[in-house]
Amino acid sequence: MxxxxxxxxxxxxxxxxxxxxxxxxxxxxxxxxxxxxxxxxxxxxxxxxxxxxxxxxxxxxxxxxxxxxxxxxxxxxxxxxxxxxxxxxxxxxxxxxxxxxxxxxxxxxxxxxxxxxxxxxxxxGHALGNGPTGGSRRLCGPTVPSDGPVLVIGPGTGLGAAVRLPASAGGHVLATEAGQMDFAPGSIREREVLALLAPHGGYVAYERLVSGPGLLATYAALCALRGETPALATPGEVTAAAAACSDAQAVEAVQVFCASLGSFAGSLAMTFMATGGVYLAGGFLHSMFTLLEHSAFEERFLHGRSVRAFLSQVPVWVTEHGxxxxxxxxxxxxxxxxxxxxxxxxxxx
CATH class of the missing domain: 3.30.420.40 (ATPase, nucleotide binding domain)
Structure with missing residues (x-):
């Protein structure tokens, strides 16, 4: 290293x-x-x-x-x-x-x-950043990263993020408050969920949706929108039900979660010009890799117009926290x- x-x-x-x-x-x-x-x-x-x-x-x-x-x-x-x-x-x-x-x-x-x-x-950030480790799985983007800043992002109990500068810039790792950025809905459904989470408007951080508790809050909001009582009580139950397609609100909650994570990760990749790649860390994401792989994550990560060409060259891996x-x-x-x-x-x- x-x-x-x-x-x-x-x-x-x-x-x-x-x-x-x-x-x-x-x-x-x-x-x-x-x-x-x-x-x-x-x-x-x-x-x-x-x-x-x-x-x-x-x-x-x-x-x-x-x-x-x-x-x-x-x-x-x-x-x-x-x-x-x-x-x-x-x-x-x-x-x-x-x-x-x-x-x-x-x-x-x-x-x-x-x-x-x-x-x-x-x-x-100190442990990751020199190419994928043995526990990493590529989600999207090229197989081999370019030299440049590396992002580490992890939704768990909260939403954390850090950026590691390349060796040519000293290899320093910068901690961030990125999880506290204002959530930006990318669909009509996400606007409806946001309206339920903040009925009087005001600040809603990304981690209110993009985290384990955030997934559960989104699930509860979707149940409320359909006039139903939530049947699931933990983030693990929501992801399991989504994987089994046994609960429609759980499926949609995971879709909202993955899409919102894609927007968040893409925005940070643009901010830091993360040509070295993005690591999505944590057992939470590693256990739902297939759901993430078949979600709108990549499309939302790529954003649109001219920046799409840059983001398409940024590899994204999911890695176990371990x-x-x-x-x-x-x-x-x-x-x-x-x-x-x-x-x-x-x-x-």
Whole structure:
């Protein structure tokens, strides 16, 4: 990767002992015990890894302590967190977080010397961006990307996005607030759904529709438009019913979701001239790849007129979230983290 780690530079800044890397979302937290790479240019090594449901724990401290007890053991003194939100004073603020995250409390409870924080999609941007990985499936566009900025977009509990600049521009990853942009309906049906979500007008963010909760909200709105009572209670139930064609409103909700995601991704690809490609990240999308493939995503991604020629050359992949978040967080920490201080990368989902 262009973010190759120089071990000699790191040894003076980061202890050789294993450290924690946690990718904390609104529904799941992925936690790993990482080892500093042995040898120049190598990536951090994963010694242990778990995907944990946030709802199973009273807070992040309890979640991380459970991992330490089962997989890490004593002596872990450093931690890097990739999480949605932004740091204010000592707290990570995020509307979609299952519990408050207080950094000083976390450090004290786990006896940590250092806690570093970056945005979760910034972490994904560090892990992705040099061509498709083994868990990636091409959705549309050319097979081989050009050199240029790479977008990482992920609808989950919220809607996150980050852009990674090419190596010629330093390989930096920029976190964004793109999920909070005003939703722009692309069809009459989407205007009707928007009118139900905001009956008095006003601001409606893209993540109100393009996310797991957004899919469920769209489904409920479509049921209301037809005067029916919603029969499905989770985003997973909606996608399963759509795949089975067993619920007409679920089918239409997924169509609206995929089309709106296409418009969102195409707009960002234009904004950042993302010739390096677009990654749609997360198990949520990976599990509904066939629905996405047969939707209006590509047509809405391509937009129209002169910009269509540019966007048709931008490849789009769907990739599993997997370990990318913890790997990207560890790479960022080893390259930029300095033990003894809290690092902040501000954005919100």
């Amino acid at each position: 262009d973010l190759a780690i120089n071990h000699s530079e790191l040894s003076a800044r980061v202890p050789a002992m294993p450290f924690l890397a946690a990718d904390v979302g609104g529904t799941f937290a992925r936690v790993a015990l990482m080892q500093v790479p042995r040898g120049e240019g190598r990536e951090p090594e994963v010694l242990a890894y778990r995907k944990l449901a946030c709802a199973d724990f009273a807070g992040l401290t309890e979640l991380l302590q459970s991992f330490v007890d089962s997989d890490a053991g004593a002596g872990v003194r450093h931690c890097v967190l990739a999480c949605a939100g932004h740091v204010r004073d000592d707290e990570v603020l995020n509307d979609n977080s299952p519990w408050p995250i207080h950094l000083a409390q976390l450090r004290q409870a786990l006896a940590l010397d250092d806690v570093a924080v970056l945005n979760d999609f910034e972490a994904l 370990r990318h978040g913890v790997l990207g967080a560890a790479q960022w920490y080893l390259r930029r983290g300095v033990p003894g201080a809290v690092r902040q990368a501000s954005t919100k989902r």
